[in-house]
Amino acid sequence: MTHPNLSVDIAGIKLRNPVMTASGTFGYGSEFAPYLDLEKIGAIITKGLSIKPKAGNPTPRIVETPGGMLNAIGLQNVGIDTFIGEKVPYLRKISTPVIVNLYGNSLEEYGELASRLDGIAEVAGIEVNISCPNVKQGGIVFGTDPKAAFEVVDLVRKNTGKPMIVKLSPNVTDVVVMAKSCVDAGADALSLINTLTGMAIDLKSRRPILANITGGLSGPAIKPVALRMVWQVARAVTVPVIGIGGIMTAVDALEFILAGATAVQIGTANFLDPSAAETIAAGIETYLVENGIADIRELIGALKTDR
Amino acid sequence: MQFKSMVLSNVEVSPSYFRMRMTAPPTIGSSCPGQFVMVKVNPAIDPLLRRPFGVFDLGTFETEFTDCGRQTYLEILYKVVGKGTAMLSTLHHGDHLDILGPLGKGFTPGDPAGEKLLVGGGVGLAPLYYLAKELVRESRVHLFAGGRNKEDILCITEFDRLGVETYVATDDGTLGAQGLVTEVLEQHLSRAGANATIYACGPTPMLKAVAFLAEKYGIACQVSLEGYMACGVGACLGCVVQGKDHSETTPDYRCVCKDGPVFDQADLLWS
Numbered sequence: 001m002t003h004p005n006l007s008v009d010i011a012g013i014k015l016r017n018p019v020m021t022a023s024g025t026f027g028y029g030s031e032f033a034p035y036l037d038l039e040k041i042g043a044i045i046t047k048g049l050s051i052k053p054k055a056g057n058p059t060p061r062i063v064e065t066p067g068g069m070l071n072a073i074g075l076q077n078v079g080i081d082t083f084i085g086e087k088v089p090y091l092r093k094i095s096t097p098v099i100v101n102l103y104g105n106s107l108e109e110y111g112e113l114a115s116r117l118d119g120i121a122e123v124a125g126i127e128v129n130i131s132c133p134n135v136k137q138g139g140i141v142f143g144t145d146p147k148a149a150f151e152v153v154d155l156v157r158k159n160t161g162k163p164m165i166v167k168l169s170p171n172v173t174d175v176v177v178m179a180k181s182c183v184d185a186g187a188d189a190l191s192l193i194n195t196l197t198g199m200a201i202d203l204k205s206r207r208p209i210l211a212n213i214t215g216g217l218s219g220p221a222i223k224p225v226a227l228r229m230v231w232q233v234a235r236a237v238t239v240p241v242i243g244i245g246g247i248m249t250a251v252d253a254l255e256f257i258l259a260g261a262t263a264v265q266i267g268t269a270n271f272l273d274p275s276a277a278e279t280i281a282a283g284i285e286t287y288l289v290e291n292g293i294a295d296i297r298e299l300i301g302a303l304k305t306d307r
Numbered sequence: 308m309q310f311k312s313m314v315l316s317n318v319e320v321s322p323s324y325f326r327m328r329m330t331a332p333p334t335i336g337s338s339c340p341g342q343f344v345m346v347k348v349n350p351a352i353d354p355l356l357r358r359p360f361g362v363f364d365l366g367t368f369e370t371e372f373t374d375c376g377r378q379t380y381l382e383i384l385y386k387v388v389g390k391g392t393a394m395l396s397t398l399h400h401g402d403h404l405d406i407l408g409p410l411g412k413g414f415t416p417g418d419p420a421g422e423k424l425l426v427g428g429g430v431g432l433a434p435l436y437y438l439a440k441e442l443v444r445e446s447r448v449h450l451f452a453g454g455r456n457k458e459d460i461l462c463i464t465e466f467d468r469l470g471v472e473t474y475v476a477t478d479d480g481t482l483g484a485q486g487l488v489t490e491v492l493e494q495h496l497s498r499a500g501a502n503a504t505i506y507a508c509g510p511t512p513m514l515k516a517v518a519f520l521a522e523k524y525g526i527a528c529q530v531s532l533e534g535y536m537a538c539g540v541g542a543c544l545g546c547v548v549q550g551k552d553h554s555e556t557t558p559d560y561r562c563v564c565k566d567g568p569v570f571d572q573a574d575l576l577w578s
Contacts, residue, residue: 027542031565035309035540055558062537062545067352069537073544076560220352248352271538272347272357274407275309 004288005295006281008042008262010240011163011188013097013124015042015263018296019253019281022244022267023048023101023127023167024073026277028087029094035274041281042263043097046087048129050102051109053079058211063200068219068246069268070198072212075103075132080116088122097124099165103132110142110152114159125162128153128187131169131194132216143169143194146181157186165242168192170222170229179233191242191265192233193226219268220246227259234260234301248276250283260301308334308409314402315368315380317395321458323387324430325396326363329404331381336365340438341413341531341569344381345539346395347405354391356537359564360384361434361508362409381406384433384461410539411568414438414506414529419445421502424526425471426451426492426517428509429459434531434568435508436465443469449495450474453488453513457481489516496524504529518572528572534563541565549576 006017020043026032029044038044056076063070078087083100091098100123104110110128117123130143130152142152153166166182168175170193179190195216200209208214226245234241243256244265253264269276288296315328345357360383367377387396398404414434417423423442425435432452442448450466450473453459460482466473475483476491484491492505507517508531521528534546541562548567550559553576561567561575 025538025542027540031540031542053558055553055555055560056544056547059545059547060535061547062535062543064354064356067355069355071537071543071545076544076547076558219355268355268537271543272355273309273405274538274540 004285004293005297006285006288008296010165010242010263011125013043013099013163015097017042017281017284018257018261018263019277019284020045020099020242020263020265021270021277022265023129025267025270028083028090029098030090032270032274036278038094038096041096041277043099043124045099045101045127045265047077048075048101048103048132049077049080049083049113050075050104051080051112053077053082060209060211061215063209063215065198065200065217066221068217068221070200070210070215070217071195072210072215074212080113084120088120091122098122099125099127101127101129101167103129107152107155111155111159114156118160118162123162125165126156126160127165127167127191128156129167129194131167131171143178144172146177149178150181150185153182153185153187163188165189165191167194168233169194170196170225175229176232176236179237183237183239187239189240189242190233190237191244193222193229193245196222196225218246220248222246223252227255230256230261231259231303247280248272250280250287253280253284254287254299257296257299258301258303260303262300308332309405309407312381312404312406314398314400314404316400317398319396320384321461324384324461325387326382326384326462327395327398328380328382329406331365331379331406333379335379335381335409338362338365338409339413340441341434342409342411343434343539343568344383344406344408345410346383348391348394350405354394357407357539358391358395359534359536359539361531361568363433363436364440365437384430384436386430407539411564412566414531414569416442417504417527418502421446421504422499423448424451424492424495424499424503424505425449426453426488426505426507426509426513428453428488428513430461431507431509431513431531432461433508435506436462438506439466439469439471443471448472451476451488451492451495452483453477453509455479487516489513489520492517493520496520496526499524499526501525503527507531515577518575518577521572529569530572530575531569532563532567534568536564539564549578550574551576
């Protein structure tokens with residue numbers, strides 16, 4: 001077989017392959033340009049963006065845990081004016097679709113951000129963050145209540161014509177209820193999962209290690225939880241689902257695709273290996289070639305659950 | 308740059324302090340003192356993250372294979388503080404590592420005519436040796452090394468060999484003067500020229516004290532900071548420190564990994 005088809009479509013955004021980079025782990029794209037070919041990955045999702053620049057949380061913000069890491073960055077970002085002035089010109093140079101993750105302190109801010117980004121041609125789509133566990137206002141407040149989630153997604157929908165992905169939190173009792181609420185409100189696609197709230201303690205000082213006390217757990221430790229949630233949600237909705245959570249290798253990515261993900265996002269793996277997304281995309285292609293599969297879409301949701 | 312490296316030697320130079328030499332691509336020769344590398348201590352997921360280490364030394368050696376000619380090596384000096392460094396300390400000649408680097412911004416040499424005052428606390432000496440090697444070519448270099456006891460004072464003979472004048476201070480007086488390294492530094496500063504430059508690396512309280520002295524005597528001062536980082540390339544924002552203009556409404560955070568690890572002390576907010 002020559003080259004199998006790796007391209008997928010997320011709500012009208014054409015990806016050359018199903019490998020995206022997760023928000024908050026890939027900066028604004030340019031940081032990683034020395035380490036991988038940005039033209040070889042499916043899409044870039046930029047750091048969570050707010051109206052005003054955001055300082056983020058005090059340090060320590062990161063701690064390693066077995067098979068994972070906790071972070072409490074607190075959505076530090078440059079704000080939309082600097083993003084448009086300083087980051088967008090670079091993004092114009094690459095053909096890979098750029099999706100902007102956005103976050104508001106209030107319902108109105110979500111609407112305003114969506115509206116301002118709607119006019120920027122370089123932005124292929126938006127990912128609405130209603131699942132950050134590290135900020136007091138906004139973020140997860142909207143992501144744990146189906147009614148609040150509906151309101152914010154509905155408002156963003158009214159303010160943008162761009163493809164809209166909503167990023168879900170695992171810190172809920174029933175992720176399917178949240179997923180359905182977002183789709184009902186107009187989400188074109190869902191990405192899941194964001195980090196799981198966790199904490200780490202220093203026995204010597206008898207204090208939490210993170211200044212914020214709690215943080216978001218990511219990395220291989222959360223993969224089984226993410227895989228389960230992607231499988232549950234993909235069966236329950238008709239929009240594309242993007243799988244996120246501890247994907248370190250092409251094998252991990254393919255497991256998410258079998259579970260029903262149309263695409264995947266690489267997060268913590270970028271920190272260990274800045275070329276991870278490109279390596280994983282190449283690994284998926286190799287798997288298709290070796291197994292005589294002509295099109296990645298044959299694998300999406302192809303999980304067999306009968307015994 | 309990301310590269311596979313082979314351990315050439317890994318020697319305990321003082322209790323819990325190790326000096327590791329490993330192969331590196333020739334292009335690493337273009338790095339400058341003060342830059343660092345991120346080392347994956349094993350291929351498994353525990354520990355998950357890479358560990359940052361300042362470049363202690365760079366050089367070349369003759370390989371045993373005649374057709375290979377001279378090979379570049381990289382050295383790090385590290386202290387065993389946790390799981391990652393403990394694993395690193397068990398590696399031997401022939402073991403392999405995955406390395407990212409050189410990363411970050413290093414030291415700026417400054418006016419060659421001015422005295423160069425290097426201040427290192429414990430393992431903070433690590434990036435200062437490579438710096439000293441570069442500086443002694445054109446300048447007069449002094450080293451002020453501090454630690455809790457004599458076992459914290461590392462590789463002093465190597466600095467001696469470069470022709471660096473060394474001053475040592477330990478908390479318990481087991482080597483050099485008893486007291487803080489900053490006390491020894493201050494005695495020198497009162498007679499240092501205005502075009503002198505301080506280069507410091509060590510624990511934050513020591514750096515803060517050095518920055519205070521630099522202000523007091525009006526001497527330029529560069530500090531190399533340590534940060535708890537995940538990526539090393541400015542993406543995770545885990546290792547930030549507050550810049551001089553920082554406030555809650557006007558964030559001025561600098562990434563230790565990308566904007567540093569070496570900063571002009573005047574650019575930072577020393578709270």
